[in-house]
Amino acid sequence: NAGVMQNPRHLVRRRGQEARLRCSPMKGHSHVYWYRQLPEEGLKFMVYLQKENIIDESGMPKERFSAEFPKEGPSILRIQQVVRGDSAAYFCASSLAGPTGELFFGEGSRLTVL
Amino acid sequence: DQQVKQNSPSLSVQEGRISILNCDYTNSMFDYFLWYKKYPAEGPTFLISISSIKDKNEDGRFTVFLNKSAKHLSLHIVPSQPGDSAVYFCAASGHNQGGKLIFGQGTELSVKP
Numbered sequence: 001n002a003g004v005m006q007n008p009r010h011l012v013r014r015r016g017q018e019a020r021l022r023c024s025p026m027k028g029h030s031h032v033y034w035y036r037q038l039p040e041e042g043l044k045f046m047v048y049l050q051k052e053n054i055i056d057e058s059g060m061p062k063e064r065f066s067a068e069f070p071k072e073g074p075s076i077l078r079i080q081q082v083v084r085g086d087s088a089a090y091f092c093a094s095s096l097a098g099p100t101g102e103l104f105f106g107e108g109s110r111l112t113v114l
Numbered sequence: 115d116q117q118v119k120q121n122s123p124s125l126s127v128q129e130g131r132i133s134i135l136n137c138d139y140t141n142s143m144f145d146y147f148l149w150y151k152k153y154p155a156e157g158p159t160f161l162i163s164i165s166s167i168k169d170k171n172e173d174g175r176f177t178v179f180l181n182k183s184a185k186h187l188s189l190h191i192v193p194s195q196p197g198d199s200a201v202y203f204c205a206a207s208g209h210n211q212g213g214k215l216i217f218g219q220g221t222e223l224s225v226k227p
Contacts, residue, residue: 004157031213033213033214035215035217040219041219042118042120042203042217042218042219042220043158043203043215043217044217045214045215045216048213048214056214059214091157091158093157093213095213102160103160103213103215104160105150105157105158105159106157107155107156107157108155108156108157
């Protein structure tokens with residue numbers, strides 16, 4: 001199955017630590033999107049990346065959050081100095097055709113900040 | 115500012131009957147609308163979509179209706195099956211913003227045997 005792969009599926013961090021979430025898109029897909037789902041809410045767009053480029057980061061918090069999609073390897077969503085409010089499910093999605101393509105979502109990474 | 119709203123957090127339906135899930139939006143620039151289905155501990159999976167140039171799209175048991183003047187869309191599932199029990203998210207996007215979806219809060223559908 002060459003679906004969108006996210007890891008880790010579950011991550012526990014203490015306040016102040018760093019969290020790194022990884023996403024490998026579907027084979028052949030070069031467009032990656034990160035979404036966050038807070039408890040009892042819908043998914044909220046965070047960032048859209050293509051290989052080595054951030055296309056749209058309008059949904060990213062201004063501080064502590066960063067994302068990359070290097071030429072080789074998975075996309076990484078990095079959260080520095082985590083706080084309890086960062087506890088959420090983080091979903092990665094990929095598409096073949098960018099803005100006009102269907103999104104395929106991974107199973108999500110659930111971050112818990114103690 | 116919730117641009118896409120699903121006002122019913124939950125819906126319970128008997129197996130074999132019709133399930134109707136509703137969604138309202140505020141941004142008239144949205145031109146593409148989608149429904150996603152999500153099981154617990156899984157990612158959303160695409161179900162059905164509709165372009166703003168249409169008012170209906172049908173795929174098997176699933177039909178999406180779009181009322182642009184009311185800024186309202188609905189998903190009809192008939193007949194409903196227990197396997198349809200999941201959270202359904204409505205989503206919208208603007209022109210050439212296909213991957214940047216604006217999601218509603220979701221409606222949890224429970225189909226009882």
